[in-house]
Amino acid sequence: MSAQSETTIPAADAIPDCPRCLKPVPLCVCDGIAPIESRISLLILQHPQEQDRALGTARLTALHFRNAVVKIGLSWPSLARALGRPVADPSRWAVLYLGSANAAHLDTASDIIALTRKGEIAEHQRAILSDIEGVVLLDGTWSQAKALWWRNAWMLKCQRVILNPAHPSRYGTLRREPRRDGLSTIEAAAMLIAGLEKRPDIAVSLHASFERMLARYREVEETMPELTPRPKPRPKKDWRRRKTH
Numbered sequence: 584m585s586a587q588s589e590t591t592i593p594a595a596d597a598i599p600d601c602p603r604c605l606k607p608v609p610l611c612v613c614d615g616i617a618p619i620e621s622r623i624s625l626l627i628l629q630h631p632q633e634q635d636r637a638l639g640t641a642r643l644t645a646l647h648f649r650n651a652v653v654k655i656g657l658s659w660p661s662l663a664r665a666l667g668r669p670v671a672d673p674s675r676w677a678v679l680y681l682g683s684a685n686a687a688h689l690d691t692a693s694d695i696i697a698l699t700r701k702g703e704i705a706e707h708q709r710a711i712l713s714d715i716e717g718v719v720l721l722d723g724t725w726s727q728a729k730a731l732w733w734r735n736a737w738m739l740k741c742q743r744v745i746l747n748p749a750h751p752s753r754y755g756t757l758r759r760e761p762r763r764d765g766l767s768t769i770e771a772a773a774m775l776i777a778g779l780e781k782r783p784d785i786a787v788s789l790h791a792s793f794e795r796m797l798a799r800y801r802e803v804e805e806t807m808p809e810l811t812p813r814p815k816p817r818p819k820k821d822w823r824r825r826k827t828h
Contacts, residue, residue, distance in 0.1 A: 587757040592789060598810070603646060605636065605642055609799075610637060612795040613792075615645075616647060616792060619647055623650075623716060623780060625652070625766060625772060626666050626717065627652070627654070629654065629723065630724075631655055633722055637800060637811050641722040641768050642654055647789055648776075652667060652712060657734050658734040658735070659735060659737075662738075666717075673737065673741050674741065675714055677697075677718050678715065678719040678732075678743050679721065679744055680738070682702065683702065684745050687764070691704060692747070693745070696745050697744050698744065701710065718770055718775055719738070720768055722804060746764060746774055753793055757800065762811060777789075785794065
């Protein structure tokens with residue numbers, strides 16, 4: 584047996600994870616990230632089944648902010664319990680949840696839109712958005728985000744918002760979103776917090792990290808494909824009428 588044939592590539596489960604972002608070390612891009620001092624707090628609620636270590640961005644997003652918390656689970660009794668500290672007024676926290684709302688169907692050109700409980704544009708947009716002190720992001724697929732929304736009734740006490748991005752997600756073909764306004768968690772945080780604080784530097788920092796993550800993913804995909812599994816395409820529905828006997 585030759586020396587070359589004896590050389591083995593370590594299995595994916597044998598490769599250590601970064602202790603900060605929890606991605607396999609070859610996919611880690613969190614070195615050099617300096618936490619940002621922001622006025623707005625960030626809470627990311629991640630569905631237990633969403634923990635995509637290769638393309639997920641929840642922990643990478645949180646590393647950019649000093650006042651950020653990531654929680655994994657399905658439900659919490661209150662915003663304070665999810666956050667791990669008291670919250671004086673939940674209505675000053677925004678929850679990003681698209682649901683059936685679509686900014687393209689609303690009469691507005693704003694990047695961030697505050698909605699009523701009926702999914703309509705709320706009055707006094709500027710006053711509502713300027714009063715936001717925290718943001719809740721739901722990390723998961725569309726169905727997982729829906730589950731988190733319905734399992735946590737306290738979110739109805741928060742201000743629901745949606746985004747109106749000018750461009751689709753940078754994921755591109757790596758992870759296709761079912762809607763054009765679907766963004767990764769890091770892109771949503773960049774757009775929302777940078778917009779609310781009127782700090783474009785926040786968006787620049789998060790977008791740069793996301794671009795590095797995607798570039799690293801493509802590099803590792805060539806040499807260690809076992810670390811970069813592509814999501815399986817959903818089977819197409821057969822709308823043809825079944826024959827009856």
